[in-house]
Protein backbone atom coordinates (compact mmCIF):
# COMPACT_ATOMS: atom_id res chain seq x y z
CA UNK A 1 0.00 0.00 0.00
CA UNK A 2 1.14 3.55 -0.70
CA UNK A 3 1.17 5.70 2.42
CA UNK A 4 0.15 8.71 0.31
CA UNK A 5 -3.12 7.00 -0.62
CA UNK A 6 -3.78 5.31 2.69
CA UNK A 7 -6.18 6.18 5.49
CA UNK A 8 -3.41 6.03 8.11
CA UNK A 9 -3.81 8.88 10.58
CA UNK A 10 -0.95 9.18 13.07
CA UNK A 11 -0.73 11.78 15.79
CA UNK A 12 1.86 13.22 18.15
CA UNK A 13 -0.78 14.21 20.67
CA UNK A 14 -1.13 12.19 23.86
CA UNK A 15 -4.81 11.18 24.00
CA UNK A 16 -6.31 12.64 27.15
CA UNK A 17 -8.38 9.68 28.32
CA UNK A 18 -5.82 6.92 27.70
CA UNK A 19 -4.35 5.53 30.92
CA UNK A 20 -2.10 2.73 29.67
CA UNK A 21 0.61 2.79 27.03
CA UNK A 22 -1.12 0.40 24.60
CA UNK A 23 -4.28 2.51 24.60
CA UNK A 24 -2.20 5.65 23.92
CA UNK A 25 -0.34 3.94 21.09
CA UNK A 26 -3.52 2.53 19.51
CA UNK A 27 -4.84 6.09 19.38
CA UNK A 28 -1.60 7.77 18.28
CA UNK A 29 -0.87 5.20 15.56
CA UNK A 30 -4.42 5.66 14.27
CA UNK A 31 -5.37 2.03 14.87
CA UNK A 32 -8.69 2.71 16.56
CA UNK A 33 -11.08 5.62 16.96
CA UNK A 34 -13.60 5.97 19.76
CA UNK A 35 -17.21 6.33 18.67
CA UNK A 36 -18.79 6.23 22.13
CA UNK A 37 -17.80 5.05 25.60
CA UNK A 38 -16.31 1.55 25.19
CA UNK A 39 -17.24 1.44 21.49
CA UNK A 40 -14.48 1.72 18.89
CA UNK A 41 -13.99 1.88 15.15
CA UNK A 42 -11.26 -0.48 13.98
CA UNK A 43 -9.15 1.48 11.48
CA UNK A 44 -7.47 -0.10 8.42
CA UNK A 45 -4.10 -0.97 10.02
CA UNK A 46 -5.72 -2.52 13.10
CA UNK A 47 -8.06 -4.44 10.84
CA UNK A 48 -5.04 -6.03 9.15
CA UNK A 49 -3.70 -7.09 12.57
CA UNK A 50 -7.05 -8.43 13.70
CA UNK A 51 -7.53 -10.43 10.50
CA UNK A 52 -4.11 -12.03 11.05
CA UNK A 53 -4.95 -12.96 14.65
CA UNK A 54 -8.31 -14.34 13.47
CA UNK A 55 -6.63 -16.41 10.76
CA UNK A 56 -4.16 -17.90 13.26
CA UNK A 57 -7.10 -18.71 15.55
CA UNK A 58 -9.07 -20.25 12.65
CA UNK A 59 -6.24 -22.45 11.49
CA UNK A 60 -5.62 -23.80 15.00
CA UNK A 61 -9.34 -24.28 15.70
CA UNK A 62 -9.82 -26.12 12.42
CA UNK A 63 -6.76 -28.27 13.14
CA UNK A 64 -8.37 -29.19 16.47
CA UNK A 65 -11.48 -30.35 14.54
CA UNK A 66 -13.61 -27.39 15.63
CA UNK A 67 -16.06 -26.14 12.99
CA UNK A 68 -16.88 -22.51 12.43
CA UNK A 69 -20.43 -21.25 12.66
CA UNK A 70 -21.81 -17.74 12.93
CA UNK A 71 -24.48 -17.17 15.51
CA UNK A 72 -26.58 -14.01 15.51
CA UNK A 73 -25.64 -11.11 17.77
CA UNK A 74 -29.28 -10.29 18.54
CA UNK A 75 -30.58 -13.09 20.76
CA UNK A 76 -34.17 -13.81 21.84
CA UNK A 77 -34.97 -13.44 25.55
CA UNK A 78 -36.77 -16.78 25.90
CA UNK A 79 -33.53 -18.80 25.74
CA UNK A 80 -32.01 -16.69 28.48
CA UNK A 81 -35.16 -17.06 30.55
CA UNK A 82 -34.86 -20.85 30.25
CA UNK A 83 -31.45 -20.82 31.96
CA UNK A 84 -32.44 -18.05 34.37
CA UNK A 85 -29.69 -15.77 33.10
CA UNK A 86 -32.09 -13.14 31.71
CA UNK A 87 -32.40 -11.88 35.29
CA UNK A 88 -29.09 -13.08 36.75
CA UNK A 89 -26.86 -11.48 34.10
CA UNK A 90 -27.73 -8.06 35.46
CA UNK A 91 -27.13 -4.70 33.88
CA UNK A 92 -24.15 -5.85 31.81
CA UNK A 93 -26.72 -7.30 29.40
CA UNK A 94 -28.01 -4.83 26.81
CA UNK A 95 -31.72 -5.58 26.44
CA UNK A 96 -33.70 -4.43 23.42
CA UNK A 97 -37.23 -4.74 22.02
CA UNK A 98 -38.42 -5.11 18.45
CA UNK A 99 -41.47 -3.36 16.91
CA UNK A 100 -43.77 -6.06 18.29
CA UNK A 101 -42.39 -5.50 21.80
CA UNK A 102 -40.61 -8.86 21.74
CA UNK A 103 -37.56 -8.94 24.00
CA UNK A 104 -34.00 -9.54 22.83
CA UNK A 105 -30.50 -8.90 24.04
CA UNK A 106 -27.28 -8.10 22.25
CA UNK A 107 -25.34 -11.32 22.94
CA UNK A 108 -22.79 -10.96 25.75
CA UNK A 109 -21.88 -14.67 25.34
CA UNK A 110 -23.45 -17.58 23.45
CA UNK A 111 -23.83 -20.67 25.70
CA UNK A 112 -27.64 -20.51 25.46
CA UNK A 113 -27.72 -20.21 21.67
CA UNK A 114 -25.20 -22.95 20.93
CA UNK A 115 -26.85 -25.32 23.42
CA UNK A 116 -30.22 -24.59 21.82
CA UNK A 117 -28.74 -25.41 18.41
CA UNK A 118 -27.25 -28.68 19.61
CA UNK A 119 -30.40 -29.81 21.45
CA UNK A 120 -32.33 -29.54 18.20
CA UNK A 121 -29.71 -31.19 16.01
CA UNK A 122 -28.20 -33.95 18.17
CA UNK A 123 -30.11 -37.07 19.21
CA UNK A 124 -27.63 -39.93 19.43
CA UNK A 125 -24.21 -40.59 20.92
CA UNK A 126 -23.16 -41.34 17.33
CA UNK A 127 -23.38 -37.61 16.52
CA UNK A 128 -20.92 -36.68 19.26
CA UNK A 129 -18.37 -35.33 20.06
CA UNK A 130 -18.61 -32.05 18.22
CA UNK A 131 -16.90 -28.69 18.76
CA UNK A 132 -18.25 -25.47 17.24
CA UNK A 133 -16.78 -21.99 17.30
CA UNK A 134 -17.40 -18.52 16.01
CA UNK A 135 -15.58 -15.21 15.80
CA UNK A 136 -18.21 -12.69 16.68
CA UNK A 137 -19.03 -9.24 18.00
CA UNK A 138 -20.31 -9.23 21.55
CA UNK A 139 -21.61 -6.52 23.82
CA UNK A 140 -21.29 -6.24 27.58
CA UNK A 141 -22.45 -3.03 29.17
CA UNK A 142 -19.40 -2.59 31.44
CA UNK A 143 -19.99 -0.13 34.22
CA UNK A 144 -16.57 1.42 33.64
CA UNK A 145 -15.21 0.81 30.14
CA UNK A 146 -11.54 1.77 29.97
CA UNK A 147 -8.12 1.01 28.52
CA UNK A 148 -9.36 1.09 24.90
CA UNK A 149 -10.09 -2.38 23.51
CA UNK A 150 -8.85 -3.95 26.74
CA UNK A 151 -12.12 -3.30 28.53
CA UNK A 152 -14.46 -2.21 25.80
CA UNK A 153 -18.23 -2.72 25.79
CA UNK A 154 -18.39 -3.92 22.18
CA UNK A 155 -15.65 -6.43 21.37
CA UNK A 156 -14.71 -9.30 19.09
CA UNK A 157 -14.37 -12.69 20.64
CA UNK A 158 -13.65 -16.21 19.48
CA UNK A 159 -15.85 -18.53 21.46
CA UNK A 160 -15.82 -22.29 21.07
CA UNK A 161 -18.05 -24.91 22.69
CA UNK A 162 -17.41 -28.65 22.89
CA UNK A 163 -20.13 -31.30 23.30
CA UNK A 164 -19.24 -34.75 24.62
CA UNK A 165 -20.90 -37.88 25.93
CA UNK A 166 -18.49 -38.41 28.84
CA UNK A 167 -16.13 -36.67 31.23
CA UNK A 168 -13.26 -38.50 29.51
CA UNK A 169 -14.39 -37.09 26.16
CA UNK A 170 -14.46 -33.60 27.64
CA UNK A 171 -10.93 -34.16 29.02
CA UNK A 172 -9.69 -34.98 25.52
CA UNK A 173 -11.36 -31.94 23.98
CA UNK A 174 -10.14 -29.72 26.81
CA UNK A 175 -6.54 -30.86 26.28
CA UNK A 176 -6.88 -30.30 22.52
CA UNK A 177 -8.09 -26.75 23.11
CA UNK A 178 -5.35 -26.13 25.67
CA UNK A 179 -2.75 -27.16 23.08
CA UNK A 180 -4.46 -25.12 20.35
CA UNK A 181 -4.43 -22.03 22.57
CA UNK A 182 -0.70 -22.47 23.28
CA UNK A 183 -0.11 -22.66 19.51
CA UNK A 184 -2.26 -19.59 18.87
CA UNK A 185 -0.43 -17.30 21.29
CA UNK A 186 2.96 -18.66 20.26
CA UNK A 187 2.11 -18.08 16.60
CA UNK A 188 0.95 -14.53 17.41
CA UNK A 189 4.50 -13.91 18.69
CA UNK A 190 3.50 -12.82 22.19
CA UNK A 191 5.09 -13.93 25.47
CA UNK A 192 2.35 -15.68 27.39
CA UNK A 193 1.80 -17.97 30.34
CA UNK A 194 -1.01 -20.34 31.30
CA UNK A 195 -2.34 -20.19 34.83
CA UNK A 196 -4.55 -22.58 36.67
CA UNK A 197 -7.72 -20.61 37.34
CA UNK A 198 -9.61 -23.42 39.01
CA UNK A 199 -12.13 -21.82 41.34
CA UNK A 200 -13.24 -23.62 44.48
CA UNK A 201 -16.82 -22.47 44.02
CA UNK A 202 -17.26 -24.42 40.76
CA UNK A 203 -16.10 -27.70 42.23
CA UNK A 204 -14.14 -30.29 40.28
CA UNK A 205 -14.13 -28.42 36.97
CA UNK A 206 -10.90 -27.28 35.38
CA UNK A 207 -10.26 -23.81 34.12
CA UNK A 208 -7.13 -22.19 32.73
CA UNK A 209 -6.37 -18.59 31.87
CA UNK A 210 -3.97 -17.59 29.12
CA UNK A 211 -2.09 -14.43 30.05
CA UNK A 212 0.04 -12.10 27.98
CA UNK A 213 2.84 -10.86 30.25
CA UNK A 214 2.82 -7.05 30.46
CA UNK A 215 3.61 -4.54 33.22
CA UNK A 216 0.13 -3.01 33.29
CA UNK A 217 -1.73 -6.34 33.41
CA UNK A 218 -4.65 -6.52 35.82
CA UNK A 219 -3.59 -9.88 37.28
CA UNK A 220 -0.50 -10.54 39.38
CA UNK A 221 1.05 -13.90 38.55
CA UNK A 222 4.10 -15.87 39.64
CA UNK A 223 5.90 -18.26 37.32
CA UNK A 224 8.91 -20.54 37.24
CA UNK A 225 11.29 -20.49 34.30
CA UNK A 226 12.71 -23.90 35.23
CA UNK A 227 9.56 -26.03 35.22
CA UNK A 228 6.90 -23.73 33.65
CA UNK A 229 4.83 -23.61 36.88
CA UNK A 230 2.56 -20.59 36.75
CA UNK A 231 -0.29 -19.35 38.91
CA UNK A 232 -2.30 -16.33 39.90
CA UNK A 233 -1.00 -15.00 43.23
CA UNK A 234 -4.36 -15.95 44.76
CA UNK A 235 -3.65 -19.56 43.80
CA UNK A 236 0.14 -19.72 44.03
CA UNK A 237 1.92 -21.70 46.70
CA UNK A 238 5.54 -22.10 47.75
CA UNK A 239 7.73 -24.48 49.73
CA UNK A 240 7.60 -23.17 53.28
CA UNK A 241 10.18 -25.64 54.62
CA UNK A 242 12.76 -24.21 52.23
CA UNK A 243 12.35 -20.89 54.07
CA UNK A 244 11.45 -21.88 57.63
CA UNK A 245 12.84 -25.40 57.93
CA UNK A 246 10.73 -28.54 58.36
CA UNK A 247 7.23 -28.59 59.78
CA UNK A 248 7.13 -29.50 63.46
CA UNK A 249 4.85 -32.53 63.88
CA UNK A 250 2.11 -32.01 66.48
CA UNK A 251 2.72 -34.05 69.64
CA UNK A 252 6.43 -34.43 68.93
CA UNK A 253 9.05 -33.44 71.46
CA UNK A 254 9.88 -30.41 69.35
CA UNK A 255 6.25 -29.28 69.57
CA UNK A 256 6.19 -29.60 73.35
CA UNK A 257 7.16 -26.46 75.23
CA UNK A 258 10.83 -26.63 76.05
CA UNK A 259 10.99 -23.43 77.96
CA UNK A 260 8.32 -21.61 79.91
CA UNK A 261 6.41 -18.80 78.29
CA UNK A 262 8.04 -15.58 79.32
CA UNK A 263 6.56 -12.08 79.17
CA UNK A 264 9.07 -9.62 77.78
CA UNK A 265 9.05 -5.83 77.76
CA UNK A 266 9.15 -4.59 74.15
CA UNK A 267 8.53 -0.83 74.37
CA UNK A 268 7.13 0.69 71.15
CA UNK A 269 7.93 -2.47 69.13
CA UNK A 270 4.47 -2.65 67.59
CA UNK A 271 5.48 -3.75 64.09
CA UNK A 272 7.19 -6.99 63.03
CA UNK A 273 10.21 -5.04 61.76
CA UNK A 274 10.60 -3.05 65.00
CA UNK A 275 10.15 -6.18 67.07
CA UNK A 276 12.74 -8.18 65.08
CA UNK A 277 15.18 -5.29 65.44
CA UNK A 278 14.50 -4.90 69.17
CA UNK A 279 14.85 -8.63 69.91
CA UNK A 280 17.75 -9.00 67.43
CA UNK A 281 16.07 -12.01 65.81
CA UNK A 282 15.00 -12.88 62.27
CA UNK A 283 11.43 -11.89 61.38
CA UNK A 284 10.61 -15.48 60.52
CA UNK A 285 10.76 -16.59 64.18
CA UNK A 286 8.01 -14.10 65.00
CA UNK A 287 4.31 -14.80 64.58
CA UNK A 288 2.16 -12.04 63.09
CA UNK A 289 -1.48 -11.61 63.98
CA UNK A 290 -4.12 -9.81 61.90
CA UNK A 291 -7.76 -9.08 62.71
CA UNK A 292 -10.50 -9.58 60.12
CA UNK A 293 -14.28 -9.58 59.93
CA UNK A 294 -16.98 -10.40 57.39
CA UNK A 295 -18.14 -6.83 57.94
CA UNK A 296 -21.74 -7.58 58.93
CA UNK A 297 -23.57 -5.96 61.83
CA UNK A 298 -23.13 -7.46 65.29
CA UNK A 299 -26.66 -8.86 65.38
CA UNK A 300 -26.66 -9.88 61.72
CA UNK A 301 -24.18 -12.74 61.44
CA UNK A 302 -20.99 -10.85 62.15
CA UNK A 303 -17.93 -13.10 62.32
CA UNK A 304 -14.58 -11.84 63.58
CA UNK A 305 -11.45 -13.91 63.03
CA UNK A 306 -7.77 -13.61 63.75
CA UNK A 307 -5.18 -14.83 61.28
CA UNK A 308 -1.68 -15.94 62.24
CA UNK A 309 1.30 -16.16 59.92
CA UNK A 310 5.09 -16.35 60.25
CA UNK A 311 6.80 -12.95 60.12
CA UNK A 312 8.66 -14.24 57.04
CA UNK A 313 5.51 -13.82 54.93
CA UNK A 314 2.77 -11.42 54.03
CA UNK A 315 -0.81 -12.62 54.26
CA UNK A 316 -2.89 -13.01 51.09
CA UNK A 317 -6.35 -11.72 51.98
CA UNK A 318 -8.01 -13.39 48.97
CA UNK A 319 -6.76 -16.80 50.12
CA UNK A 320 -8.13 -16.10 53.60
CA UNK A 321 -11.45 -14.91 52.20
CA UNK A 322 -11.78 -18.06 50.06
CA UNK A 323 -10.80 -20.29 52.98
CA UNK A 324 -13.47 -18.72 55.20
CA UNK A 325 -15.99 -18.67 52.31
CA UNK A 326 -16.70 -15.04 53.21
CA UNK A 327 -18.44 -12.87 50.62
CA UNK A 328 -16.62 -9.90 52.09
CA UNK A 329 -13.44 -9.68 54.16
CA UNK A 330 -12.21 -6.54 55.82
CA UNK A 331 -9.88 -5.53 58.65
CA UNK A 332 -11.47 -4.86 62.02
CA UNK A 333 -10.94 -1.14 62.74
CA UNK A 334 -8.02 -1.03 65.18
CA UNK A 335 -9.98 0.96 67.76
CA UNK A 336 -12.50 -1.92 67.96
CA UNK A 337 -10.03 -4.81 68.14
CA UNK A 338 -9.70 -4.81 71.91
CA UNK A 339 -13.44 -4.80 72.51
CA UNK A 340 -14.34 -7.38 69.84
CA UNK A 341 -11.34 -9.74 69.90
CA UNK A 342 -9.75 -9.11 73.29
CA UNK A 343 -6.38 -8.49 71.69
CA UNK A 344 -4.20 -5.39 71.87
CA UNK A 345 -3.38 -4.04 68.39
CA UNK A 346 0.38 -3.84 67.82
CA UNK A 347 0.95 -6.17 70.76
CA UNK A 348 -1.67 -8.79 69.87
CA UNK A 349 -1.37 -12.53 70.22
CA UNK A 350 -3.61 -15.62 70.16
CA UNK A 351 -3.32 -16.42 73.87
CA UNK A 352 -6.19 -15.27 76.05
CA UNK A 353 -8.38 -13.73 73.36
CA UNK A 354 -12.18 -13.91 73.17
CA UNK A 355 -12.94 -17.68 72.78
CA UNK A 356 -15.68 -17.01 70.18
CA UNK A 357 -13.18 -15.60 67.74
CA UNK A 358 -11.83 -18.18 65.29
CA UNK A 359 -8.06 -18.51 64.97
CA UNK A 360 -7.00 -19.27 61.39
CA UNK A 361 -3.31 -20.04 61.09
CA UNK A 362 -1.22 -20.12 57.97
CA UNK A 363 0.62 -23.41 57.45
CA UNK A 364 3.88 -21.54 58.11
CA UNK A 365 2.99 -21.40 61.83
CA UNK A 366 3.37 -25.20 61.90
CA UNK A 367 7.07 -24.60 61.15
CA UNK A 368 7.62 -22.38 64.18
CA UNK A 369 8.66 -23.38 67.70
CA UNK A 370 9.38 -21.24 70.76
CA UNK A 371 8.11 -18.25 68.83
CA UNK A 372 7.13 -14.72 69.82
CA UNK A 373 3.57 -13.37 69.90
CA UNK A 374 2.01 -10.26 71.37
CA UNK A 375 0.97 -10.43 75.05
CA UNK A 376 -2.26 -8.46 74.43
CA UNK A 377 -0.86 -5.75 76.68
CA UNK A 378 0.75 -2.50 75.59
CA UNK A 379 4.54 -2.81 75.16
CA UNK A 380 4.69 -6.53 76.00
CA UNK A 381 5.22 -9.73 74.01
CA UNK A 382 5.39 -13.40 74.99
CA UNK A 383 8.32 -15.58 74.01
CA UNK A 384 8.76 -19.38 73.95
CA UNK A 385 5.19 -19.79 72.65
CA UNK A 386 4.24 -23.01 70.82
CA UNK A 387 1.16 -24.24 68.98
CA UNK A 388 0.19 -26.30 72.04
CA UNK A 389 -0.38 -23.05 73.96
CA UNK A 390 -3.59 -22.08 72.12
CA UNK A 391 -6.12 -23.76 69.89
CA UNK A 392 -6.19 -23.09 66.17
CA UNK A 393 -9.61 -23.41 64.49
CA UNK A 394 -8.09 -24.30 61.12
CA UNK A 395 -4.87 -24.17 59.17
CA UNK A 396 -4.72 -22.96 55.58
CA UNK A 397 -2.31 -21.73 52.93
CA UNK A 398 -2.52 -17.95 53.38
CA UNK A 399 0.90 -16.96 52.07
CA UNK A 400 1.27 -14.10 49.60
CA UNK A 401 3.75 -15.76 47.26
CA UNK A 402 6.34 -13.33 45.94
CA UNK A 403 9.32 -13.17 43.60
CA UNK A 404 12.24 -15.14 45.02
CA UNK A 405 10.11 -17.65 46.91
CA UNK A 406 10.85 -21.27 45.99
CA UNK A 407 8.74 -22.82 43.22
CA UNK A 408 6.27 -25.34 44.73
CA UNK A 409 7.14 -27.87 42.02
CA UNK A 410 10.89 -27.64 41.57
CA UNK A 411 12.23 -25.24 44.21
CA UNK A 412 13.74 -22.75 41.74
CA UNK A 413 13.17 -19.07 42.48
CA UNK A 414 9.79 -17.82 41.32
CA UNK A 415 9.44 -14.73 39.17
CA UNK A 416 6.58 -12.28 39.53
CA UNK A 417 4.88 -10.51 36.66
CA UNK A 418 1.61 -8.98 35.66
CA UNK A 419 -0.57 -10.48 32.98
CA UNK A 420 -3.45 -9.56 30.69
CA UNK A 421 -6.02 -12.32 30.36
CA UNK A 422 -6.51 -12.99 26.64
CA UNK A 423 -7.95 -16.49 26.73
CA UNK A 424 -9.93 -18.64 29.12
CA UNK A 425 -10.84 -22.30 28.80
CA UNK A 426 -13.40 -23.90 31.04
CA UNK A 427 -15.00 -27.27 31.71
CA UNK A 428 -18.67 -26.36 31.90
CA UNK A 429 -20.08 -29.83 32.53
CA UNK A 430 -23.86 -30.09 32.25
CA UNK A 431 -24.90 -26.66 33.55
CA UNK A 432 -26.41 -25.47 30.25
CA UNK A 433 -27.33 -28.85 28.77
CA UNK A 434 -29.42 -29.62 31.85
CA UNK A 435 -31.06 -26.20 31.98
CA UNK A 436 -31.97 -26.36 28.28
CA UNK A 437 -32.54 -30.10 27.99
CA UNK A 438 -29.72 -30.86 25.53
CA UNK A 439 -29.58 -34.65 25.76
CA UNK A 440 -28.29 -37.58 23.76
CA UNK A 441 -29.35 -41.20 23.72
CA UNK A 442 -26.55 -43.57 24.66
CA UNK A 443 -25.84 -47.09 23.36
CA UNK A 444 -28.19 -48.58 25.94
CA UNK A 445 -31.01 -46.28 24.84
CA UNK A 446 -30.76 -44.04 27.92
CA UNK A 447 -31.07 -40.27 27.76
CA UNK A 448 -28.15 -38.28 29.27
CA UNK A 449 -27.26 -34.59 29.37
CA UNK A 450 -24.47 -33.59 26.97
CA UNK A 451 -21.19 -32.60 28.65
CA UNK A 452 -19.85 -29.21 27.59
CA UNK A 453 -16.67 -27.17 27.60
CA UNK A 454 -16.27 -23.53 26.56
CA UNK A 455 -13.21 -21.74 25.26
CA UNK A 456 -12.83 -17.99 24.67
CA UNK A 457 -10.26 -15.63 23.21
CA UNK A 458 -10.57 -11.85 23.17
CA UNK A 459 -9.42 -10.93 19.67
CA UNK A 460 -9.13 -7.14 19.99
CA UNK A 461 -7.77 -7.63 23.48
CA UNK A 462 -5.03 -9.90 22.11
CA UNK A 463 -4.06 -7.19 19.63
CA UNK A 464 -3.86 -4.55 22.35
CA UNK A 465 -2.05 -6.92 24.75
CA UNK A 466 0.57 -7.46 22.02
CA UNK A 467 1.06 -3.68 21.88
CA UNK A 468 1.20 -3.44 25.68
CA UNK A 469 3.94 -6.06 25.68
CA UNK A 470 5.86 -4.85 22.61
CA UNK A 471 6.61 -1.12 22.56
CA UNK A 472 9.30 1.42 23.36
CA UNK A 473 9.50 5.20 23.76
CA UNK A 474 9.07 5.67 19.99
CA UNK A 475 6.01 3.51 19.48
CA UNK A 476 4.79 0.00 18.77
CA UNK A 477 7.12 -2.94 17.92
CA UNK A 478 4.75 -5.48 16.32
CA UNK A 479 5.69 -9.14 16.50
CA UNK A 480 6.23 -10.18 12.85
CA UNK A 481 3.31 -12.68 12.67
CA UNK A 482 0.64 -10.09 13.43
CA UNK A 483 2.24 -6.90 12.11
CA UNK A 484 -0.09 -4.95 9.78
CA UNK A 485 2.77 -4.86 7.24
CA UNK A 486 6.08 -6.67 7.39
CA UNK A 487 8.10 -3.93 5.72
CA UNK A 488 7.91 -0.17 5.55
CA UNK A 489 9.73 1.11 2.50
CA UNK A 490 10.69 4.74 3.05
CA UNK A 491 11.58 7.07 0.20
CA UNK A 492 13.66 9.75 1.90
CA UNK A 493 13.68 12.45 -0.77
CA UNK A 494 10.74 12.24 -3.13
CA UNK A 495 12.11 15.01 -5.36
CA UNK A 496 15.32 13.08 -6.05
CA UNK A 497 14.69 11.16 -9.29
CA UNK A 498 17.32 8.46 -8.60
CA UNK A 499 15.90 7.75 -5.15
CA UNK A 500 12.36 7.85 -6.44
CA UNK A 501 13.06 5.41 -9.26
CA UNK A 502 14.95 3.06 -6.96
CA UNK A 503 12.11 3.07 -4.40
CA UNK A 504 9.42 2.56 -7.04
CA UNK A 505 11.33 -0.38 -8.49
CA UNK A 506 11.86 -1.90 -5.06
CA UNK A 507 8.18 -1.48 -4.22
CA UNK A 508 7.14 -3.32 -7.41
CA UNK A 509 9.67 -6.06 -6.74
CA UNK A 510 8.41 -6.56 -3.18
CA UNK A 511 4.79 -6.69 -4.33
CA UNK A 512 5.77 -9.24 -6.98
CA UNK A 513 7.33 -11.34 -4.21
CA UNK A 514 4.12 -11.08 -2.12
CA UNK A 515 5.88 -9.09 0.57
CA UNK A 516 3.45 -7.11 2.71
CA UNK A 517 4.91 -3.66 2.23
CA UNK A 518 3.80 -0.17 3.17
CA UNK A 519 5.49 2.29 0.80
CA UNK A 520 6.01 5.70 2.39
CA UNK A 521 6.08 7.74 -0.80
CA UNK A 522 4.86 10.95 0.84
CA UNK A 523 6.54 14.27 0.15
CA UNK A 524 7.59 14.69 3.77
CA UNK A 525 10.92 15.15 5.58
CA UNK A 526 12.91 11.94 6.37
CA UNK A 527 12.75 12.57 10.15
CA UNK A 528 8.96 12.86 10.00
CA UNK A 529 8.66 9.62 8.04
CA UNK A 530 11.03 7.75 10.37
CA UNK A 531 8.99 8.88 13.38
CA UNK A 532 5.83 7.52 11.78
CA UNK A 533 7.59 4.27 10.86
CA UNK A 534 8.66 3.83 14.50
CA UNK A 535 5.24 4.75 15.86
CA UNK A 536 3.47 2.29 13.52
CA UNK A 537 5.90 -0.43 14.58
CA UNK A 538 6.41 -2.17 11.22
CA UNK A 539 9.12 -4.81 11.97
CA UNK A 540 11.45 -4.07 9.01
CA UNK A 541 12.37 -0.65 7.63
CA UNK A 542 14.02 -0.28 4.24
CA UNK A 543 15.04 3.31 3.50
CA UNK A 544 15.97 4.58 0.06
CA UNK A 545 18.21 7.64 0.43
CA UNK A 546 21.58 8.99 -0.64
CA UNK A 547 23.05 5.48 -1.15
CA UNK A 548 20.55 4.88 -3.95
CA UNK A 549 23.03 6.33 -6.44
CA UNK A 550 25.41 3.50 -5.49
CA UNK A 551 22.65 0.91 -5.76
CA UNK A 552 22.36 0.57 -2.00
CA UNK A 553 19.62 1.01 0.62
CA UNK A 554 19.40 1.11 4.42
CA UNK A 555 17.98 -1.87 6.26
CA UNK A 556 16.87 -1.63 9.90
CA UNK A 557 14.83 -3.74 12.28
CA UNK A 558 12.31 -1.84 14.44
CA UNK A 559 13.53 -3.45 17.65
CA UNK A 560 17.25 -2.87 17.00
CA UNK A 561 19.54 0.14 16.68
CA UNK A 562 21.70 -1.53 14.00
CA UNK A 563 21.52 -0.01 10.56
CA UNK A 564 22.87 -1.98 7.62
CA UNK A 565 23.62 -0.64 4.16
CA UNK A 566 22.81 -3.39 1.68
CA UNK A 567 22.67 -3.74 -2.09
CA UNK A 568 19.31 -3.20 -3.78
CA UNK A 569 19.59 -6.66 -5.31
CA UNK A 570 20.09 -8.31 -1.93
CA UNK A 571 17.50 -6.49 0.12
CA UNK A 572 14.44 -8.38 -1.11
CA UNK A 573 15.90 -11.77 -0.25
CA UNK A 574 17.14 -10.45 3.10
CA UNK A 575 13.65 -9.18 3.91
CA UNK A 576 12.08 -12.47 2.83
CA UNK A 577 14.37 -14.57 4.98
CA UNK A 578 13.78 -12.40 8.08
CA UNK A 579 10.02 -12.61 7.62
CA UNK A 580 9.90 -16.34 7.09
CA UNK A 581 12.28 -17.04 9.97
CA UNK A 582 10.04 -15.13 12.35
CA UNK A 583 6.71 -16.42 11.10
CA UNK A 584 7.51 -20.03 10.31
CA UNK A 585 10.46 -20.57 12.60
CA UNK A 586 8.70 -19.54 15.82
Ligand SMILES: [Zn+2]
Nearest residue numbers: 224227407410
Ligand atom coordinates in the same frame (compact mmCIF):
# COMPACT_ATOMS: atom_id res chain seq x y z
ZN1 LIG B 1 9.52 -24.73 39.07
